[in-house]
Amino acid sequence: PHKNLDNFDFAFNPKMNRSLVFDLATGAFIGRHEDALFLGPGGTGKSHLAQAIGQAAILQGYKVLYRETHVLLEELADATLDGSRKRYMESVSTVALLIVDDFGMRKLPQTAAEDLLEIVMRRYERASTLLTSNRPVDDWGKLLGDTAAVGSMLDRLLHHGHVLKCGPRSWRTKTAAAD
Template sequence: MSPTDELIPMLKKLRLSGVLQSLQLRTQQAVDDNLSHSEFLFRLLGDEVERRDSKQLSQRVRRASFEHARTLEDFDFHFNASVPKAKVLELGTCAFLERHDNVLIVGPTGVGKSHLAQALGHRACRAGFSALYVGAHELLMQLRAARGEGSYDKRLLRFTSPDLLIIDDLGLRGLTQDEPMDLYEVVRQRYERKSTVITSNRSIEEWPPLFGDPLMASAAMDRLLHHSHVLVIEGDSFRNPPPTRRRKPSAAEAR
């Protein structure tokens, strides 16, 4: 039995079986470069740390349930001059998550609100925070169904526990029945504990009527706007730009 064969059960017991993926390579490197024992161990364990970090990031991204794989790196800041690039990049540092601030992104359809929201979510995952993306209608529909099934508290916890909750397209449709109270409860429980990103086609001034009751609207908006960053985006739609702004095909594409 080789030394490596004897190592396998020990590494598994220590939950370090991933080390085997680079053990042979690092051993050969140690021989070729005449590495010290400590340098060999440092590089071998460094591989394991990178592997685990990568696995954990993949898990956080998967659990976030993003609609699309969006990043700040692939956002076209030149398309709409109203996008505050410096502010967006500052938010991309995820410092707002440490402070439990909110980010409210408003503007017409197609200007990149969902892209920016999910890109901030991806940055949060990369920084080690938990995130969850959900459409406003889906969030409220899940809470309504949970109330009927007697699992409301458990379902509410799904939306109040992530470090970052992204609610997309708030106000696309009016709120009915218990939906205003459900939305308020999400806002209330996350206030100054977790961060929330909300996108909407409606201006901030149009949000209070969504809650129906003026007192509830005041309480919800007071919490949302306190410690918040409001991004107002205007301009053309990325999906349907005017003819003068459409990308011209390359010579190869024109053939």
Template sequence: MTDAPQLLLAHHLKALKLPTFLREYDKLARQCAAEGLDHTRYLLRLAELELIDRERRMVERRIKEARFPAVKSLDSFDFAAIPSLNKTLVLELARSEYVTRRENIIAVGNSGTGKTHIGLGLGLAACQKGLSVGFNTASALVHELLEARDEKRLLRLQRQLAGYKLLIIDELGYVPLSQTGAELLFEVFSQRYERGSTLVTSNLPFDEWTSVFGSERLTGALLDRLTHHVHILEMNGDSYRLNQSKRRSRRASAATPADNPTQA
């Protein structure tokens, strides 16, 4: 009979979906008793632990649902390597207030300058603010749209894409799109216009986007919507990845002992 209250309490806490209460209540009760804290402060600490853990689980769920190829924060980005990038603006955008205002971001620059890293970092920051985020490359997204159309589930996918508070479309311009693919991608942008924020990274300047969409009319309409409320991040410079590889090669060469000419 002595175990009955604990069993009932465990049952009720599970039913109320309070796993941290269940895990911590006994240990925390002993700590608070040792510190001479009253029941109100004990409950306050327990509630705070539950909220902190719930926030952590929520962020983890948002990150998983975003389908990031990797989790990268802005803290690990080398801003000094890309002088053209406005660091102050990026850090301001990391507050994610632009998402509330339904503004867009376009990161433009040559290959290897860290555009994807910036997109991932801003996406992670939005997840940490409790916002729903989706991530995909332009080519993979178009493939999904075409597949969904063929399988009669395009409307469901379009609703899902329109529902994200922030949709990140990476690597626009790396692969030319078919006419149908370009039209489907345009529809995604159009459905999100002034309803949600879209972050696009591209290796092409705007005047070359026609080579991707194959139509000046479609490209013009897309840019009109995408740039109406937009923050543009210019990321031109030497390839960050190439410079990193060169530095690693130099360090490896310096660490290798020179050949001894006296040896055969």
């Protein structure tokens, strides 16, 4: 089933900034080349909402690329090996909305910090990036092993960025407990 706002239960985490979600779903932030960070524990709806906003953007005529972080970085590594890095980086850098899901869920390659920074820098004030993570922003430097790169990345993402805090309750544990 498609993830959209109609099938998202906002009552489950009532403190979530619902008006921000619906504002992002209008796509206006994409037209303004702004970014969004969805942060919170696993199972709190970050990926569902990111996909719903991606679907809404497509319906409004925007080109959207959705990738889990590790897949994005694997594709970039493959493109580097086969000589198509420049072309791949161009496509990732120019799509109207790039959704990078599940940042920090898996161990990332050594080049992750510089690769992600390059993508964010190329997109800054030119295109919109929506990134989801279950890791607090303070952990990102340690996670990527490069606090300077992470600082630069966050500086750009947050300059014209919208932060949605998701949680604290998890859907998955609620569903598992109900079974």
